[in-house]
Amino acid sequence: MSRTLASPSRTIVWRRNLLRLGTTSALLTGLALSGAPAQSSTLIRMEGLTPGELRTEAFVLDRSQTVRIEAVGAEHGDGKGLVRRTLEKYDLASADDQPWQGNAWILDARTRRVVWELRRVDTDHDSGPLRTYDGTVRLGPGAYEAYYANFPDSWRTVSQQGGNKSWFSFFRNDDISEKFRLTIVGDGSRLPKADLARARSDYDDRAIVSLRRIGPSSTERAGFTLDRPTKLEIYAIGEEQSNGQFDYGWIVNADTRQKVWELRYDSSEPAGGAAKNRMERRQITLPAGRYGALYATDDSHDPRAWNSAPPYDPEYYGLTVRLLDDDDRRFVRSQDYDVAPSGSPVVALTRMVNSDSKSSGFSLNRPADVRVYAIGEGVGDHMADYGWIVNADTHARVWAMKIEETEHAGGAEKNRMIDRVVHLDAGSYLVYYVTDDSHSYEDWNAAPPVDAEHWGISVYPARESDRDAFEKYVERRDDSALASIVRVRDDENRTARFSLDDDTDVNVYAIGEGSDGDMYDFAWIEDARTHRRVWTMDYGETEHAGGAKKNRQVNRSLRLSSGDYILHYKTDDSHSFGGWNQDPPDDPEHYGVTVSIARRRR
Numbered sequence: 001m002s003r004t005l006a007s008p009s010r011t012i013v014w015r016r017n018l019l020r021l022g023t024t025s026a027l028l029t030g031l032a033l034s035g036a037p038a039q040s041s042t043l044i045r046m047e048g049l050t051p052g053e054l055r056t057e058a059f060v061l062d063r064s065q066t067v068r069i070e071a072v073g074a075e076h077g078d079g080k081g082l083v084r085r086t087l088e089k090y091d092l093a094s095a096d097d098q099p100w101q102g103n104a105w106i107l108d109a110r111t112r113r114v115v116w117e118l119r120r121v122d123t124d125h126d127s128g129p130l131r132t133y134d135g136t137v138r139l140g141p142g143a144y145e146a147y148y149a150n151f152p153d154s155w156r157t158v159s160q161q162g163g164n165k166s167w168f169s170f171f172r173n174d175d176i177s178e179k180f181r182l183t184i185v186g187d188g189s190r191l192p193k194a195d196l197a198r199a200r201s202d203y204d205d206r207a208i209v210s211l212r213r214i215g216p217s218s219t220e221r222a223g224f225t226l227d228r229p230t231k232l233e234i235y236a237i238g239e240e241q242s243n244g245q246f247d248y249g250w251i252v253n254a255d256t257r258q259k260v261w262e263l264r265y266d267s268s269e270p271a272g273g274a275a276k277n278r279m280e281r282r283q284i285t286l287p288a289g290r291y292g293a294l295y296a297t298d299d300s301h302d303p304r305a306w307n308s309a310p311p312y313d314p315e316y317y318g319l320t321v322r323l324l325d326d327d328d329r330r331f332v333r334s335q336d337y338d339v340a341p342s343g344s345p346v347v348a349l350t351r352m353v354n355s356d357s358k359s360s361g362f363s364l365n366r367p368a369d370v371r372v373y374a375i376g377e378g379v380g381d382h383m384a385d386y387g388w389i390v391n392a393d394t395h396a397r398v399w400a401m402k403i404e405e406t407e408h409a410g411g412a413e414k415n416r417m418i419d420r421v422v423h424l425d426a427g428s429y430l431v432y433y434v435t436d437d438s439h440s441y442e443d444w445n446a447a448p449p450v451d452a453e454h455w456g457i458s459v460y461p462a463r464e465s466d467r468d469a470f471e472k473y474v475e476r477r478d479d480s481a482l483a484s485i486v487r488v489r490d491d492e493n494r495t496a497r498f499s500l501d502d503d504t505d506v507n508v509y510a511i512g513e514g515s516d517g518d519m520y521d522f523a524w525i526e527d528a529r530t531h532r533r534v535w536t537m538d539y540g541e542t543e544h545a546g547g548a549k550k551n552r553q554v555n556r557s558l559r560l561s562s563g564d565y566i567l568h569y570k571t572d573d574s575h576s577f578g579g580w581n582q583d584p585p586d587d588p589e590h591y592g593v594t595v596s597i598a599r600r601r602r
Helices: 009-019 024-031 082-089 174-179 193-199 326-331 464-469
Strands: 039-047 053-061 065-074 102-108 114-117 130-139 142-150 155-159 165-169 181-191 207-212 219-226 230-241 244-253 259-262 277-286 289-296 318-323 332-335 347-349 357-364 368-379 386-391 397-400 415-424 427-434 456-461 470-472 481-485 493-500 504-515 518-527 533-536 551-560 563-570 592-597
Touching: 039 053, 039 142, 053 193, 114 130, 142 181, 142 193, 181 193, 207 219, 207 289, 230 326, 244 318, 259 277, 289 318, 318 326, 326 332, 347 357, 347 427, 368 386, 368 464, 386 456, 397 415, 427 456, 456 464, 464 470, 481 493, 481 563, 518 551, 518 592, 563 592
Parallel strands: none
Antiparallel strands: 039 181, 053 142, 053 181, 065 102, 065 130, 065 181, 102 114, 102 142, 155 165, 207 318, 219 289, 219 332, 230 244, 230 277, 230 318, 244 259, 244 289, 347 456, 357 427, 357 470, 368 415, 368 456, 386 397, 386 427, 481 592, 493 563, 504 518, 504 551, 504 592, 518 533, 518 563
16 A cells, blocks of 8 residues: 655645734634633543543643643552562563553644653552642643553563563553543643644644554555755654564665665664554655655554553654755655566566465576565574575576575564675576465465565566666576486386497486485486496485475486486475475476586586
8 A cells, every 4th residue: 555745735724824813822722623711721631541541632722831730540560569579570671661551641742742741750659559640730832632541551471591481460450440530720722633633733744754543464655756865854653672573664765775764673762651662753864866665564553452551642653754844845756656676577476375386587698787576484594485596507596585684574574575686697597486385475374564466586687777688598408418307296206218329427416305314305327228226316425405404416427338227216205396395405496317418627
């Protein structure tokens, strides 16, 4: 799904109309559409909150003043130090960093910054976890949003020594929710929710990208072009932990394919509420060029349904990119943004499904750079769905999709992608892609990636000027081949005959399955007259063939006398061409054996 640039046209017209009132005071009074008189009155009253509820109300002040706040909330725990003792026991975060079960705060609608929070002020503590506050705060003229979050966060998981895990429950106090309340009294007016968006116009008017309130397991994007270097503000809120990204955004240079910014745990800060709520507000200057902004979510914890305490600014959960100078708007243009590289690929193995294996080839008439764009599934330290490239002449792997070189592709953390330029010499190449039995195109068992359509591998010219270096791959007939048994499947026992008029040096290239000194899929050569074996594919002479450790290969020369021979290849009931139960070898098309006349050394 794609979103266009944020459109400020309606709010601009509205603000211009209000500006005709002539003063800031009049403008703010115009915001108070409820018609309440400018006198001390109850601006906010929240009570009767239920567990798991986030409530929002807004008010307007037309002058600087001190407002009175009365609030009742609750910290986590039973009020007797359970949280603190437990945190200290397991050496976890300080209790001061834990979100409260009942917490209230006030946000400036124009700046999106917290101006008051119950958890951060001096509160009275009678008994149990309840906390009360009766005091004041000085606020300037403007529109404000008041929030109350009632989110019992009852479970924590900790690791003990020896790797054992134990579960304990923080005291959950659903019965105290009826005591939660927030009252704000001041000389101002309530602001109806229908008009709150207009009160945020000072912030939203400069937005050139607004990716907010995105549904679960979704990705949205917007493109923009900068005609000159431009200073921007990035405001992003998401869900992140030190071990993974779940809801987050990033910005890509559409020309270089490089990320210029990304919401990451180590560069972000707490966003309020649950510890996994993270935010970043920073200013960056981007050079002239084309850009894509993206935001991806997983299947839980978002404005639709928070599964733990929400962030301070839930309405701006997502990614907002703003201009810092209104005069720069004329240098910004909207555009579509496609996640995949532009242009036509020379190889496209995409929309790969479960238990699939495909290959395709291309040739280069001169050395050239190629762009490899691949998306697959990676878990732990290995890839489950991935691609690689093999030199068609030497059978050697020249590139592979390694998990340590990938980055998150959006959606589930196991969605991995790589977008890389690789230099290749002149020659012919085969591109492979293989999947396991789960989580692939149209059969996701977790949130899909941003670019689900390209699940697989695609190869492009790195530069359009190099497209003339690419030619259609034509499988070459090996005139030196005497006999070949390849693409062998489970439970096969195949043979091929060849003859030699003279004593000849031959080359044997064989790939099979073997482990612990034994071969399970293997080849041998038999004298057709005596039925004596003249060569057998022994484990001891093999080496790793790429992929799973049990993939073995031999590529050696052998002197044979003149005569007739029978080439054999036999497989067991698993792990063969088209039915791999572990990673396939680098050169799966040649799974089997090929005997050819050995090339003479020059």
